Amino acid sequence: MTKKTVLLATAFSISFAAPLAAQTPSEASTPAPAPRLSETVEGELSQDRTVIAVPALATPAVTTVAGLRTDSLGRQIAEVIAADLERSGLYAPLGPGSVRAITMNEVTAPRFADWQAQDAENVVHGFVRASGTGGLVVGCYLYDTQLGSELVRQGFEIQPGDWRRAAHKCADAIYSRLSGESPFFDSRVAYIAESGPKGNRIKRLAIMDSDGGNHRFITNGQALALSPRFSPDYKKIVYVSYLQDRVRVFIYDVDAGSQKLVTESRNATFAPRWSPDGTQILFSMAVAGNTDIYRVSASGGTPVRLTNNPGIDVGGSFSPDGKKIVFESDRSGGQQIYTMNIDGSNQQRVSFGGGRYATPEWSPRGDLIAFTKMGGGEFRVGVMTPSGGGERLLTNDWQDEAPTWSPNGRVLQFFRTSRGREGKSSLWQVDLTGVNMRRLPTPGDGSDPSWGPIRP
Amino acid sequence: MTIRKTTAMIAAIAMLAVGACSKKAPEVLPPNPDGVDDGSGGNSGGGTGVIPGSQQDFLNNVSSDRIFFGFDQYNVDAEDQATLASQSQWLQRNPAVRVLLEGHADERGTRDYNLALGERRANAAKNYLASLGVDPSRIEVISYGKERPAELGSNEEAYAKNRRAVTVVIQR
Numbered sequence: 001m002t003k004k005t006v007l008l009a010t011a012f013s014i015s016f017a018a019p020l021a022a023q024t025p026s027e028a029s030t031p032a033p034a035p036r037l038s039e040t041v042e043g044e045l046s047q048d049r050t051v052i053a054v055p056a057l058a059t060p061a062v063t064t065v066a067g068l069r070t071d072s073l074g075r076q077i078a079e080v081i082a083a084d085l086e087r088s089g090l091y092a093p094l095g096p097g098s099v100r101a102i103t104m105n106e107v108t109a110p111r112f113a114d115w116q117a118q119d120a121e122n123v124v125h126g127f128v129r130a131s132g133t134g135g136l137v138v139g140c141y142l143y144d145t146q147l148g149s150e151l152v153r154q155g156f157e158i159q160p161g162d163w164r165r166a167a168h169k170c171a172d173a174i175y176s177r178l179s180g181e182s183p184f185f186d187s188r189v190a191y192i193a194e195s196g197p198k199g200n201r202i203k204r205l206a207i208m209d210s211d212g213g214n215h216r217f218i219t220n221g222q223a224l225a226l227s228p229r230f231s232p233d234y235k236k237i238v239y240v241s242y243l244q245d246r247v248r249v250f251i252y253d254v255d256a257g258s259q260k261l262v263t264e265s266r267n268a269t270f271a272p273r274w275s276p277d278g279t280q281i282l283f284s285m286a287v288a289g290n291t292d293i294y295r296v297s298a299s300g301g302t303p304v305r306l307t308n309n310p311g312i313d314v315g316g317s318f319s320p321d322g323k324k325i326v327f328e329s330d331r332s333g334g335q336q337i338y339t340m341n342i343d344g345s346n347q348q349r350v351s352f353g354g355g356r357y358a359t360p361e362w363s364p365r366g367d368l369i370a371f372t373k374m375g376g377g378e379f380r381v382g383v384m385t386p387s388g389g390g391e392r393l394l395t396n397d398w399q400d401e402a403p404t405w406s407p408n409g410r411v412l413q414f415f416r417t418s419r420g421r422e423g424k425s426s427l428w429q430v431d432l433t434g435v436n437m438r439r440l441p442t443p444g445d446g447s448d449p450s451w452g453p454i455r456p
Numbered sequence: 457m458t459i460r461k462t463t464a465m466i467a468a469i470a471m472l473a474v475g476a477c478s479k480k481a482p483e484v485l486p487p488n489p490d491g492v493d494d495g496s497g498g499n500s501g502g503g504t505g506v507i508p509g510s511q512q513d514f515l516n517n518v519s520s521d522r523i524f525f526g527f528d529q530y531n532v533d534a535e536d537q538a539t540l541a542s543q544s545q546w547l548q549r550n551p552a553v554r555v556l557l558e559g560h561a562d563e564r565g566t567r568d569y570n571l572a573l574g575e576r577r578a579n580a581a582k583n584y585l586a587s588l589g590v591d592p593s594r595i596e597v598i599s600y601g602k603e604r605p606a607e608l609g610s611n612e613e614a615y616a617k618n619r620r621a622v623t624v625v626i627q628r
Contacts, residue, residue: 198608224603226567240571245556247571247599268575268599271568284568286599289530289579291572312572328569334528335569358566372566379566401566417563419610448567 049092050178053120053145054082056096057138058104063130066160070128070136077138077167081124083211084171084185089436090178094120107141115145122151124174128163136160140170142177152177164213165455172454182408185210186455189413190228190237193217194425194445203447205239205252210406210451212441218252227271230452231278231298238262238272238281249283251298263296263303271315274298275322280342282306282316282325293327295342306344317361317369318342319386326350326360326369326386337371339386350388359402362386364453365409368432372401372414381414383432394434402447407454413440415447509550511625518542518623523581525619528565530576532584540581543623544588554626557582559599560606562615567601574599581621596626 057074064070075096082095099118102110107125115123125141135157142152152173156166165186172183193206202221205228208214218237219225228239237252241259247268252259262281263269271284281298284291291312296303307313311331318325326339329349337351337360351357355375362369368383373393381403382393399417406412406429413429425447427440440446506512515521521543523536532540547553559578561570578597586592607614 199605201603203603226571226603245598268571270571284572286572286575286579289576289583289597291575312569312576314568314572330528330569335566358569374564374566399563421608421610423563423608423610 049090050122051092051094051118051120052082052085052174053094053099053115053118053123054078054085054096055099055123055125056101057126057128058102058107059128060104061129065130065134065136068136068160068163070130073136073163074126074128077126077128077163077170078124080164080167080211080213081171081174084168085174087211087438088175088179089431090175094118107139110143110145110148112143112145112148115143120145122174122178124170126170131157134160136163136166138163138166138170140166140173142174164209168209168211181410183454184406184408184411187407188230188234188452188455189427189440189449190230190239190452191415191427191442191449192225192228192447193442194447195221198421198423205237206442206446207237207254208442215443218254227448227450229273229450231274232276232453233278234452234455236278236298238274238283240270240272249281251281263294273315273317275318276320277322280318282318284314284316293325304344306340306342307347308344315359319362320364320366324362324386326362328358328360335374337369337384337388350386351384352388353391361403361405363405363409364407368409370403370405370412372403381412381430383412392434394430394432395428395437400428402449404449404451406451413449413451415449417447509553509625511627513550514543514546514553514623514625517546521624522620522622524616525577525621527562527615527619528573529619530573530580532580536581537584540584541588544585544590547585547590547594554594554596556596556598556624556626557585558604558622558624559597560604560618560620560622561602562618563602563605563610564615565602570601571599574601577619577621581623 056078059070059074062069062071078096082093085091085093102125107127110123110125123143123145127139129137131137138156140154143150154173156169158166168186171185176183187210188207189210190207193204194201196202203224204221205218205225207216224242226240228237230237235254238249241250247270249262249269249272250259251262262283268286269283273282279298280295282295284293290310291314292305292307293313293316294303294305309331311329313327313329316325316327324339325342328335329338334356335358336349337357338347338349340347355373357371357373359372360369369386370383373380373382379399379401380393381395381400382391384391397416398419400414403412403414410432411429413427415425416428417423417425424445427442427446427449430437519542520539523539557578559574561573578599582595582597605618607617
């Protein structure tokens with residue numbers, strides 16, 4: 001175990017519980033089981049996925065904390081860890097349903113021969129115990145069964161209602177250690193839950209964990225809701241509401257349950273996006289039928305107009321350093337992708353392939369821009385470099401639209417619409433390599449996913 | 457300060473629920489009956505039980521409540537001009553009436569772009585009505601993008617009917 005791991009674990013256990021506490025009561029009021037993603041894999045997975053055994057976490061003494069038994073939680077946490085690892089597409093976990101349970105002694109002294117006998121290259125051990133102050137302590141260990149060495153050791157002190165986060169943090173530590181990539185499981189998604197007939201869809205703002213857990217509806221469906229985006233600190237959501245039969249961008253405060261307009265205007269405002277530091281909001285506004293892009297402080301003030309031409313300029317997404325904006329415009333005819341500086345200067349077209357390009361989203365790594373490409377009767381999700389090179393299409397269906405990046409820039413979520421009178425929308429995700437296509441579990445239909453950053 | 461704090465979300469939505477009932481136009485309006493007065497005869501529904509200045513009166517007296525557009529287009533062609541001319545005549549006979557122009561797009565566009573396209577279409581219709589003498593302050597516009605298709609199929613025939621601007625009487 002390295003010094004760095006210790007420091008991370010310590011920092012984590014301190015910052016973990018506080019931001020969640022306020023949210024827990026309302027989420028607890030709308031419990032929604034989170035089915036695993038594993039049954040809806042489409043397309044190929046790597047043939048050489050690493051086998052990782054994930055037995056139920058041990059408990060030194062079965063205790064009930066806030067109605068949760070530590071032994072039951074040990075199994076549930078292992079199930080969430082295994083599901084996360086499976087969903088990454090890189091690992092073939094053996095979850096608590098397929099391997100034996102461990103004793104508390106084994107947590108720090110694994111019987112490596114047992115796990116080697118199951119062809120597991122790695123094994124995850126851990127424990128759950130009452131903290132003594134109303135919370136839980138979760139330990140998370142990863143071992144290499146061949147070398148007999150410890151690769152990860154982390155401990156989290158959490159509120160009982162946050163047990164899924166402890167599982168995601170453990171899975172993130174394992175994923176990061178083994179793949180060398182940044183973590184992404186402990187993150188949340190805002191999206192639009194859909195129901196009702198195609199001609200009169202009910203669209204509600206909803207939020208959930210990256211695996212579909214802790215699902216919660218925010219709006220009740222009386223007004224159409226579109227295109228949500230979480231603020232970087234997850235405290236707010238910008239989205240479009242048809243409240244009072246107007247099209248306007250609102251900033252919704254998740255904890256307070258209240259919202260305010262992003263700007264006061266008689267014109268339609270839509271397509272909102274946060275700056276990476278959460279201080280600025282991009283939005284599009286139609287004035288006398290002409291749509292341009294504006295930027296305004298998240299705390300209010302006078303919007304700054306960034307584009308000014310008779311074409312439709314819409315959408316927009318900040319580069320992770322906050323210095324540039326990628327957006328779409330039909331100023332040359334059809335929709336194409338452009339970049340500009342955040343003051344609107346230096347507007348340059350970057351997409352030149354055949355067809356139309358829309359919904360550009362800058363990767364949190366900065367190296368790629370994801371988009372929707374329309375052509376040949378299909379909408380497909382793809383990526384290109386910020387200068388327009390290296391185009392790759394990742395999906396191939398009738399209508400895949402509006403990609404959003406995982407916190408580590410390795411996975412894209414988008415929504416897929418099926419054709420016809422009964423056409424529905426659903427949420428999907430795919431690896432940057434175009435493999436590991438999966439449908440996300442949602443209580444009903446879904447569209448407009450927006451993936452937030454890794455949680456602190 | 458241009459940001460206005462709204463009341464709590466729940467209260468705001470509850471108010472909308474009330475407001476929406478009185479103002480909501482039918483998404484798919486009944487077809488214009490054949491042989492009905494096109495407006496030139498000045499029949500404003502008198503004697504039929506139709507309230508003058510109402511949505512039904514409007515439908516009875518215009519050649520259509522909607523105009524249609526080509527793919528990604530928002531120009532008002534000759535057929536659209538005739539439709540809007542009949543609407544303009546009715547509006548000038550009913551000067552107290554205000555209307556909402558809804559702009560719509562087919563499903564073969566991305567969401568945000570289609571909202572912008574619906575704005576273009578609704579404003580194109582509004583501007584043409586204004587050019588015929590209708591006071592533009594009587595005309596509100598709203599874009600529904602691809603959110604409210606009139607035809608539900610995924611084919612060119614349905615798309616052609618969904619690329620539309622629809623004039624709806626605002627009920628008082």
